[in-house]
Amino acid sequence: MIKVRKLVKRFGLKTVLRGMDFHADQGEFVALLGPNGAGKTTFLRILASLSRPSMGRVNIAGYRLPDQASAVRRRLGVVSHQPLLYGDLTAEENLRFYGRMYGVRDLQSRVAEVLELVGLTPRRRDLVRTYSRGMQQRLAIGRAVLHDPDVMLFDEPHTGLDQDASAMLDTVLREVAARGRTVVMTSHDLARAADLASRFDVISRGVITASVKRDEIEPNNLLAFYRQALQVA
Amino acid sequence: MDSKPRLLTIIDIVTVVLLLIATYMVFFYAPQEAVMGDVQRVFYFHVAAGWVGMLGFIGAAVAGIIYLIKKDRKWDIVGLAAVEIGIVFIFINIVTGSIWARPIWNTWWTWDPRLTTATVMLLIYFAYLMLRQGIEDPDRRARFAAVYAIVGSLSVPLTYFSARIFRTIHPIVIGSGDPNATGSFDMTPMMLQTFMFGLLTFTFIFIDLFWHRIRLGRKADQIEQLRLKTME
Amino acid sequence: MTIESESSYLPEEQGTPAASKVAGFLRAMGAVVWKDLSAELRSRELLSAMLIFALLVILIFNFALDLDPATRREPTITAGVLWVIFVFAGTLGLNRSMAIEKDRGCLDGLLLAPVDRSAIYFGKALGNLVFMLMVEFIVLPIYSLLYNVNLFNPGLLLVILLGSIGYVAVGTLLATMAVQARTRDILLPILLFPVVLPVILAAVKASTGFLDGSEMDVIRPWINLLIAYDIIFSAVAFMVFDYVVEE
Ligand SMILES: Nc1ncnc2c1ncn2[C@@H]1O[C@H](COP(=O)(O)OP(=O)(O)OP(=O)(O)O)[C@@H](O)[C@H]1O
Ligand SMILES: [Mg+2]
Numbered sequence: 001m002i003k004v005r006k007l008v009k010r011f012g013l014k015t016v017l018r019g020m021d022f023h024a025d026q027g028e029f030v031a032l033l034g035p036n037g038a039g040k041t042t043f044l045r046i047l048a049s050l051s052r053p054s055m056g057r058v059n060i061a062g063y064r065l066p067d068q069a070s071a072v073r074r075r076l077g078v079v080s081h082q083p084l085l086y087g088d089l090t091a092e093e094n095l096r097f098y099g100r101m102y103g104v105r106d107l108q109s110r111v112a113e114v115l116e117l118v119g120l121t122p123r124r125r126d127l128v129r130t131y132s133r134g135m136q137q138r139l140a141i142g143r144a145v146l147h148d149p150d151v152m153l154f155d156e157p158h159t160g161l162d163q164d165a166s167a168m169l170d171t172v173l174r175e176v177a178a179r180g181r182t183v184v185m186t187s188h189d190l191a192r193a194a195d196l197a198s199r200f201d202v203i204s205r206g207v208i209t210a211s212v213k214r215d216e217i218e219p220n221n222l223l224a225f226y227r228q229a230l231q232v233a
Numbered sequence: 234m235d236s237k238p239r240l241l242t243i244i245d246i247v248t249v250v251l252l253l254i255a256t257y258m259v260f261f262y263a264p265q266e267a268v269m270g271d272v273q274r275v276f277y278f279h280v281a282a283g284w285v286g287m288l289g290f291i292g293a294a295v296a297g298i299i300y301l302i303k304k305d306r307k308w309d310i311v312g313l314a315a316v317e318i319g320i321v322f323i324f325i326n327i328v329t330g331s332i333w334a335r336p337i338w339n340t341w342w343t344w345d346p347r348l349t350t351a352t353v354m355l356l357i358y359f360a361y362l363m364l365r366q367g368i369e370d371p372d373r374r375a376r377f378a379a380v381y382a383i384v385g386s387l388s389v390p391l392t393y394f395s396a397r398i399f400r401t402i403h404p405i406v407i408g409s410g411d412p413n414a415t416g417s418f419d420m421t422p423m424m425l426q427t428f429m430f431g432l433l434t435f436t437f438i439f440i441d442l443f444w445h446r447i448r449l450g451r452k453a454d455q456i457e458q459l460r461l462k463t464m465e
Numbered sequence: 466m467t468i469e470s471e472s473s474y475l476p477e478e479q480g481t482p483a484a485s486k487v488a489g490f491l492r493a494m495g496a497v498v499w500k501d502l503s504a505e506l507r508s509r510e511l512l513s514a515m516l517i518f519a520l521l522v523i524l525i526f527n528f529a530l531d532l533d534p535a536t537r538r539e540p541t542i543t544a545g546v547l548w549v550i551f552v553f554a555g556t557l558g559l560n561r562s563m564a565i566e567k568d569r570g571c572l573d574g575l576l577l578a579p580v581d582r583s584a585i586y587f588g589k590a591l592g593n594l595v596f597m598l599m600v601e602f603i604v605l606p607i608y609s610l611l612y613n614v615n616l617f618n619p620g621l622l623l624v625i626l627l628g629s630i631g632y633v634a635v636g637t638l639l640a641t642m643a644v645q646a647r648t649r650d651i652l653l654p655i656l657l658f659p660v661v662l663p664v665i666l667a668a669v670k671a672s673t674g675f676l677d678g679s680e681m682d683v684i685r686p687w688i689n690l691l692i693a694y695d696i697i698f699s700a701v702a703f704m705v706f707d708y709v710v711e712e
């Protein structure tokens with residue numbers, strides 16, 4: 001589903017991604033682990049077609065980036081650090097707006113369905129400006145799944161969520177994965193990642209230094225594995 | 234890249250020699266203009282500086298277009314170099330113009346089309362530098378600067394045309410203009426020679442400074458690269 | 466890819482590619498305009514700010530220039546004051562309209578959508594144009610009332626439309642750059658005013674022409690200039706907009 005070869009990303013003269021190789025099959029749920037500044041967000045932004053690779057090949061669902069970005073975008077759902085929502089619109093209007101941008105069919109019922117899924121139906125007519133951080137994050141997740149994308153990118157999606165919302169997110173994530181969607185998620189929470197993901201990749205200084213499938217590792221050993229992977233670099 | 238190219242040294246020397254000759258020609262070779270007297274001698278460097286200022290503007294726009302196509306940092310450095318040189322010369326152009334206008338038009342300044350256009354050009358140059366100043370990310374800075382240089386270069390001729398539809402008192406010495414404009418005059422052959430020589434000299438100054446500035450920009454880049462390397 | 470994994474909510478590509486592309490373009494552009502208008506019509510923050518600002522400028526001009534009643538009705542003064550109002554109120558609007566996109570990362574949200582970037586540009590520009598025209602058409606009667614001049618002249622309305630189009634075409638592009646800079650609060654007027662000068666010049670001249678009943682021959686060059694500017698700058702902004710939003 002996702003194939004990345006020798007990806008290099010520079011900001012000016014600073015090289016952030018240094019020849020990264022990555023791939024994820026359909027239905028895989030990859031947790032990207034790594035210290036602050038390792039390049040996780042940079043990598044996800046490139047997959048999301050928001051940032052151009054300086055060098056290397058990126059292929060998603062059979063389409064090349066950046067030339068076939070439009071086809072890729074149709075199949076992508078993204079939850080980023082920021083909620084990507086309009087404060088002066090209600091939750092319902094936000095979803096309806098994005099639904100139109102994606103050309104979602106049966107918009108009315110789909111919006112209601114998504115609002116139900118993220119548990120915001122009672123507050124759907126309130127301005128997003130008045131939402132708490134966690135509620136905004138819930139809606140951001142709703143926004144990302146609205147068009148039922150094949151590939152989902154989550155950048156630290158659990159930040160700012162309470163227990164209920166985290167559980168809701170986990171349900172959404174599991175459900176998405178169970179339906180054969182591909183998920184890439186960055187996280188600093190090893191326990192949570194261990195619960196959800198089917199594969200763990202460690203990224204350090206712009207390259208992937210280790211990768212392991214869930215059935216190849218004891219959940220308890222994940223921390224040791226992560227530590228060791230950082231030392232490789 | 235590291236040692237100074239031979240050609241650049243040659244251009245350095247030629248430029249200095251040309252400038253000396255041009256200065257001599259302006260003050261001693263060209264005859265005194267009958268009506269305006271010695272202040273007319275400003276004209277030679279005034280027009281030449283305006284010419285270089287315009288070269289800078291065109292250079293920045295062209296470098297901008299190439300940058301957007303190629304995304305090569307080199308062209309960002311070229312664009313910035315063109316703008317910095319352009320600013321200096323447009324400024325010289327405006328100051329010499331004022332010196333001339335004071336006795337001839339009886340004022341330091343009027344809102345004549347060319348003066349307006351020169352001012353707008355200067356303001357666009359300054360805006361370009363402020364835009365760069367406000368952006369940290371070097372790639373974004375380069376892209377925005379390129380876009381702004383292109384937009385600015387399209388706007389300047391439009392400003393000129395619209396200001397031109399007003400009546401102008403600026404003399405148009407080159408090309409047929411309104412002979413009644415205050416301060417216009419006919420060039421004698423010796424004046425024309427001095428004038429052309431001035432243009433040539435300033436073109437050399439432009440090329441020379443341009444080259445030096447680009448080299449400087451690339452050196453700064455290399456230093457930055459080394460700094461980043463040692464940080465790792 | 467299995468059938469199961471094909472999204473059931475996205476419309477299939479239908480009709481000829483060209484036709485569906487145009488439809489998608491218009492749909493996205495309409496969505497952007499609708500979003501801006503409905504947010505604004507609810508809060509009315511922007512429109513009221515622009516309007517109050519416009520009134521303040523009228524007030525300040527009244528005293529700063531200490532105009533006697535006869536001069537106030539001079540077409541040159543009227544056209545000049547009107548365009549100063551439009552230009553400054555316009556920057557307020559442009560800045561705010563792009564700041565909204567930057568606030569919660571919405572610009573990224575727009576860029577993630579599978580639509581042409583130019584649809585986003587034209588959507589934003591159209592929204593900005595609507596706001597500007599709304600302010601202008603409220604300012605005109607107020608100005609007429611306060612200074613007892615008749616501003617309901619179809620020629621003047623045409624000039625205001627053409628001038629605003631040119632202003633918004635470049636303004637939307639430059640505001641998109643300005644909000645992405647560290648100095649975003651101060652940058653827009655500095656970038657915009659020198660570039661938009663020919664529009665203002667032509668608009669003021671053409672407005673004066675219509676107000677003092679000049680011959681069409683005198684006014685036409687200015688109208689042509691406005692049209693030329695509108696076309697050139699819409700086209701250029703359309704071509705380079707990609708570069709000011711993409712990384
Ligand atoms: N636009 C930019 N311009 C310059 N440098 C950048 C830019 N974006 C990111 N970087 C640099 O790239 C490196 C990787 O950043 P990135 O945001 O990808 O890290 P991360 O792995 O997501 O970290 P975190 O865990 O803190 O979210 C950092 O050193 C950062 O300073
Ligand atoms: Mg990050």
